[in-house]
Amino acid sequence: MNTAVNGFESKEEDTHKNVCSNIKVIAMGNILMKDDAIGIEVAKVIEERLLEREIEVIYVETDVQYGISNVQEDDYILVLDSACYGKEPGEITCFPLSAYVSKKKGYSQHKYSFLDLLKLYYPSTKGEVYAIEVKEVEFGFGLSFVLQEKLEAISKEILKRIEKYIIKNKVYERKGE
DSSP states (O other): OEEEETTEEEETTOOEEEOOTTEEEEEEOOTTBGGGGHHHHHHHHHHHHHHHTTOEEEEEETOHHHHHHTOOTTOEEEEEEEEOSSSOTTOEEEEEGGGOOOOOOSSOOTTOOHHHHHHHHOTTOEEEEEEEEOSOOSSBSSOOHHHHHHHHHHHHHHHHHHHHHHHHTTOEEETTO
16 A cells, blocks of 8 residues: 655555664755755655654754754764755755865864864764755745745655665664564
């Protein structure tokens, strides 16, 4: 039997219970700046499916200290955030955390991004960044029409990539074992 959760199909014959307590989704963005909130909005859409797989969703928004306080060295971090690379709005750019290089110099924690602090405090933490191309970043509530129209497709694609990681790395156990 198939059931639908937030528009995503789930099959009862899925007999795997995922144990992903060390995988954390970090949702970044400013909900007062339109498309900058795309990471938050995607997390809201896929959160129920992630929780079924025991993947914790942390809504960091713009509070990077809160975000870093919820991370441990052995966590696998998946960051959902907005990006402005000049690509098509809604396009997802994915890169490993290991590819991120901080441009910050100095020892102050002020004005550091979440990724800067993650590299500073947990340099060996593994994970991926899903950077979602924006259309409009300006004061206002809600996503631009373009991203709102693509929200479901973006969410499904990111969920598919997360599930692919879980399967590839066999991060599950059979129910009842």
